[in-house]
Amino acid sequence: MDHDDPAGDSRVGHARSKPAPQVRRALSDPVGLSPESMTGIVSQRSSKGRARDMAPQHRERQLTDQLREAERTLNRKISEYESIHDDLQMRLDQASSELDATKREEKELRDNERVSHSQIQQLETEVAKLSQALEIARVSYTTLQKQYQDQLVASEGYRAKLRERDNALRTEREAAARVQSDGDKLGHKPERYKPRDAELEEAFAHALHVRSTLDAARKENLLLNETIDGLRLDLDELRSSVANGRSEPASSPTSTRSSGSGTLVEHARGFFDSPPAYMTNSELKNADLSGGANFQRNTIQNVDSKSEYEMQIAALVEKARIDLFGEAGLADPEPGVRASAPTALLGSGVLPHTRLEGGIFKNFGNISGSHIEAPTIMPVIAPGAQVRDITITQTNAALDILVQAQQAYNDLRSICVHARYSAANTPAPCPAGTRVIIIEDIIQRLADTTKTQQVIYLGGSPDFDYSSIAKSIAQKLAARGTLAASFFFSSRVSGRGEASALPLALAYQLGQYSAKFRAELGLRLLADPQLMYDDPTHQLDRLVINILNTLEQSKIHWVICLDALDVCVDGDVQTVIRWLEEYPLPRYVRLLLTGGSPMVPDCLASGSRKGMACLLELNGLDEIL
Incomplete structure (x- = not known):
C-alpha cells in the first residue's frame, strides 16, 4: 500500500516499549538487592565504620566477597537481560518483517481486488449480453419452430397435391391411351361400315318406297270410302224401291254415280284379295302380286315389324x-x-x-x-x-x-362428407413389401365365410401407424370388389373428425357399391327428403342398417372400413361405440376398425358383441412385418 499504517506503528512501538521497565529496573538495581538489603548494608557499613579499627581486614574480605557475589549476580542478570533483549529484538525484527510482508500482501490483495472487481464488472456485462443473446435465440427458435410446423403442413399439402396430380396425370394418360386405342379401332371401322351404309341406304330407299306405297294406299282408301258410301246410298235406294214395290231403276244421279264408280268397286274387290296360301314368307316378300294382295302384304309386314318393336x-x-x-x-x-x-x-x-x-x-x-x-x-x-x-x-x-329416386340420390352427394380411402388428405399406404403378413391375414379373416366374427379391431399402442395398414387393406379390398364403404377419420380436415358425418357418407358409398341399395336409398329419400337432415342415429338406422337388412344375403362379404377412431372429437367415440351396440350388422357385412382408443376393445369384448369381434394387438409389429 502507498500510505503508512498507524495501527502497525503503534503495535511496533508497543512491542519495543515492553522490555523498558525491566531494563530500567535492572539498571537501578544492578545487584538485584531489595531496599531492606541495601539498608542492612548501610547499617553494616556504619557499624563497620565504628568497628573499623577492630577488624578492617576481615570486613574488607566480607565486602569483597559480597561485591564479587553482587558482580556475579549482576553479570548474570545482565546476561539474562541481554538475552532477553536479543530475543525481543529478534522478535521485533521478525514482527517488522512480518508487518512489511503483511503490508505488501495487503497492497497486493487490494490490487488484486481492484483487478477482480473490474473483471467481475466485465463478466457481468458479458453475462448480460449473453442473456440478451439467449433471449433473442429463444425467440428465434420459437419462430423457426412455428415456421417448421407451417412448412410441414405446407409440404404435406404439396405432397397431397403432387399425389393428386400424379393420379390425375396417370388417369389422363390412361384416358389418352384408351382414346388412342379407340381411335385406332375407329380408324378400321369405316371400311367395315361401308357395306352397312350401303345396306342402310338401300333400307332407306325401301322405306321411301314403302312410304309412297302407303300414301297411294291411303288415297285408294279414300276413294274406296267414297265408293262404299255411294254403294250404301244405292243399296238404301234399292231397299226403299223394293219396299215401295217399284221395279224401275234408280234416279239418274244415283245411277250415274253407281255406273261411274263401277271401276272403283272392281278395284275394291281386288284390293281385299289375299296372297296365295301356298306361298312362304320368303317367297311372299319377293313376289309381284296384284294391287290388293300387294298392298295387304306390305301392310302385314309393316304391322308385324311394328309389333315386334313394341314387344x-x-x-x-x-x-x-x-x-x-x-x-x-x-x-x-x-x-x-x-x-x-x-x-x-x-x-x-x-x-x-x-x-x-x-x-x-x-x-x-x-x-x-x-x-x-x-x-x-x-x-x-x-x-x-x-x-x-x-x-x-x-x-x-x-x-x-x-x-326422381336417382335425383334424390344425386342430391345426397353434395351433403355427405367424402372421406373414403381414396379421398384427399388420407394417409399413405404401407410401402411395398412391408407388413405383408398382417395385411394378408386381416384380408383373409374378412373374406372367410366360415368365421362368425363380424368385427376386426386393430388396437394397441397409440404410436403405432394403423392408418397405413388400413389404407393398404382398403386398396386391396377395393381391387377385389369387396370394399363396400370406408371412412377415414381425420382431425386435420374439417368434418372428418365428427361421427355425425358417418351415416350419410356410408349410405352414399353403399349406394355406389350396390345398385339395389342405391334404388332403395333413392326411394326412401324421395319418400322422406328430411332424412338427409335428421339426427345421425336415425339416419344410420333408416338409410344404412335397415336397407342392408332388406337386401338379399350376399355370397361374398361386404367390408366397411372405419379408420382412426381415436382422432374423433370428444364424445364421438362413445357415439360410434353405442351404434355398434344398438345396431347389429347383417351377417354378410364385415367391419374393420382401427385406432388406439381403449374404449373400443372394452365394448367389443363385452355385451352383445362378445364373441363377434376379433381384437388384434399390433404393438411392436412395425419393424417385424
Missing part, C-alpha cells in the same frame, strides 16, 4: 319395372290398354349413351329428366327372354319414380 320395348320396360318394384308391381288403373313403344318410354329420360344389357338399366347414374324418342334406346332382347304385357300407366309411373 321388345315392352319387355325392356317390364324388366325395369320388376327390378324396381318386384313381381307384384304397382296397381294398374288401365288393365286393358297395351303400351306402345313411344308411349312406354315417355318420361324415362334415358340418355342416348345409357348401356342396356338384357333389357335392364345398368347405368343407373345416367338417368335424368330429359325426354327422348323411343328409337334412341332400341334394346337387344336376350334369346329366350320372357316378354310380358305392360300398360301405359305402369310404365310411366315406374320410370318417373326411377328418375
Whole structure:
C-alpha cells in the first residue's frame, strides 16, 4: 500500500516499549538487592565504620566477597537481560518483517481486488449480453419452430397435391391411351361400315318406297270410302224401291254415280284379295302380286315389324319395372290398354349413351329428366327372354319414380362428407413389401365365410401407424370388389373428425357399391327428403342398417372400413361405440376398425358383441412385418 499504517506503528512501538521497565529496573538495581538489603548494608557499613579499627581486614574480605557475589549476580542478570533483549529484538525484527510482508500482501490483495472487481464488472456485462443473446435465440427458435410446423403442413399439402396430380396425370394418360386405342379401332371401322351404309341406304330407299306405297294406299282408301258410301246410298235406294214395290231403276244421279264408280268397286274387290296360301314368307316378300294382295302384304309386314318393336320395348320396360318394384308391381288403373313403344318410354329420360344389357338399366347414374324418342334406346332382347304385357300407366309411373329416386340420390352427394380411402388428405399406404403378413391375414379373416366374427379391431399402442395398414387393406379390398364403404377419420380436415358425418357418407358409398341399395336409398329419400337432415342415429338406422337388412344375403362379404377412431372429437367415440351396440350388422357385412382408443376393445369384448369381434394387438409389429 502507498500510505503508512498507524495501527502497525503503534503495535511496533508497543512491542519495543515492553522490555523498558525491566531494563530500567535492572539498571537501578544492578545487584538485584531489595531496599531492606541495601539498608542492612548501610547499617553494616556504619557499624563497620565504628568497628573499623577492630577488624578492617576481615570486613574488607566480607565486602569483597559480597561485591564479587553482587558482580556475579549482576553479570548474570545482565546476561539474562541481554538475552532477553536479543530475543525481543529478534522478535521485533521478525514482527517488522512480518508487518512489511503483511503490508505488501495487503497492497497486493487490494490490487488484486481492484483487478477482480473490474473483471467481475466485465463478466457481468458479458453475462448480460449473453442473456440478451439467449433471449433473442429463444425467440428465434420459437419462430423457426412455428415456421417448421407451417412448412410441414405446407409440404404435406404439396405432397397431397403432387399425389393428386400424379393420379390425375396417370388417369389422363390412361384416358389418352384408351382414346388412342379407340381411335385406332375407329380408324378400321369405316371400311367395315361401308357395306352397312350401303345396306342402310338401300333400307332407306325401301322405306321411301314403302312410304309412297302407303300414301297411294291411303288415297285408294279414300276413294274406296267414297265408293262404299255411294254403294250404301244405292243399296238404301234399292231397299226403299223394293219396299215401295217399284221395279224401275234408280234416279239418274244415283245411277250415274253407281255406273261411274263401277271401276272403283272392281278395284275394291281386288284390293281385299289375299296372297296365295301356298306361298312362304320368303317367297311372299319377293313376289309381284296384284294391287290388293300387294298392298295387304306390305301392310302385314309393316304391322308385324311394328309389333315386334313394341314387344321388345315392352319387355325392356317390364324388366325395369320388376327390378324396381318386384313381381307384384304397382296397381294398374288401365288393365286393358297395351303400351306402345313411344308411349312406354315417355318420361324415362334415358340418355342416348345409357348401356342396356338384357333389357335392364345398368347405368343407373345416367338417368335424368330429359325426354327422348323411343328409337334412341332400341334394346337387344336376350334369346329366350320372357316378354310380358305392360300398360301405359305402369310404365310411366315406374320410370318417373326411377328418375326422381336417382335425383334424390344425386342430391345426397353434395351433403355427405367424402372421406373414403381414396379421398384427399388420407394417409399413405404401407410401402411395398412391408407388413405383408398382417395385411394378408386381416384380408383373409374378412373374406372367410366360415368365421362368425363380424368385427376386426386393430388396437394397441397409440404410436403405432394403423392408418397405413388400413389404407393398404382398403386398396386391396377395393381391387377385389369387396370394399363396400370406408371412412377415414381425420382431425386435420374439417368434418372428418365428427361421427355425425358417418351415416350419410356410408349410405352414399353403399349406394355406389350396390345398385339395389342405391334404388332403395333413392326411394326412401324421395319418400322422406328430411332424412338427409335428421339426427345421425336415425339416419344410420333408416338409410344404412335397415336397407342392408332388406337386401338379399350376399355370397361374398361386404367390408366397411372405419379408420382412426381415436382422432374423433370428444364424445364421438362413445357415439360410434353405442351404434355398434344398438345396431347389429347383417351377417354378410364385415367391419374393420382401427385406432388406439381403449374404449373400443372394452365394448367389443363385452355385451352383445362378445364373441363377434376379433381384437388384434399390433404393438411392436412395425419393424417385424
